[in-house]
Amino acid sequence: MFYYFDELTSTIDEARDGKYAHGDVVAAESQTAGRGQRGKKWSSAAGENLTFSVVLDTSFLRTDEQFLLLETVALALVDMFASYGLDARIKWTNDIYIGDRKIVGVLIDHSLGTGGMLARSGAGIGINVNQTAFDTALPNPTSMALETGHSCDRRKVLEEFYKRLMARFETLKGGAREDLQRDYHSKIYRLDTPARYTLPDGVEFTGTIRGVGPGGELLLEDAGGIKKYLYREVSFVI
Ligand code: BTN
Helix, strand or coil: CEEEEEEECCHHHHHCCCCCCCCCEEEEEEECCCECHHHCECCCCCCCCEEEEEEEECCCCEHHHHHHHHHHHHHHHHHHHHCCCCCEEEECCCEEEECCEEEEEEEEEEEECCCCEEEEEEEEEEECCCCCCCCCCCCCECCHHHHHCCCCCHHHHHHHHHHHHHHHHHHHHHCCHHHHHHHHHHCECCECCEEEEECCCCCEEEEEEEEECCCCCEEEEECCEEEEECCCCCEECC
């Protein structure tokens, strides 16, 4: 079922309610406390974009397999953009880019089960659809309207994404994880392309992404060889 709200604090909070079941979508026209990665706020112009969470039964995944869910969601977004003629890439770990600009943010909220398993997950997704003017504080935003040159029907975008997500989710559940990993690899932003990165201490260097490991670690090659980086251990210079 799709549930539409005019206003929520965050779709992530609402989707935690046990009344929502696997496959339910909780969407809001505006969020008063939209959440982004690293404790940041997610702002989105009311009525122009898509801000929603999809409730997923992830009780078949171990907690150390949660990166597979991120891959599944990211690939479904890439699939949806392809149907609009947009060549999207996945910027490690969970942004979707068109060229060097961010078009989607993803924040997944997990509830844990027992014995090291997940129970359910709320995939929180913000897609910039028809917004064309952004806060100047945002480094590099874009939207479907800016990239395609026309406005898009938000409901159709959501339905198209939902269809793609359920198909990718079946692949995950069916156990064909190598297929997901292969497809994810082929869509990595900056794959095999030398570019600049920074470490938390501010040191900047040139590196080349060679892939992403099964646990979600970035494989980045520099003059010293390929090193593995976990979330927050390296940032992109864009
Ligand atoms: C990011 O920082 O890139 C992640 C942004 C995630 C935003 C979405 S909008 C729907 C859902 N509800 C939230 O509060 N955040 C996510």
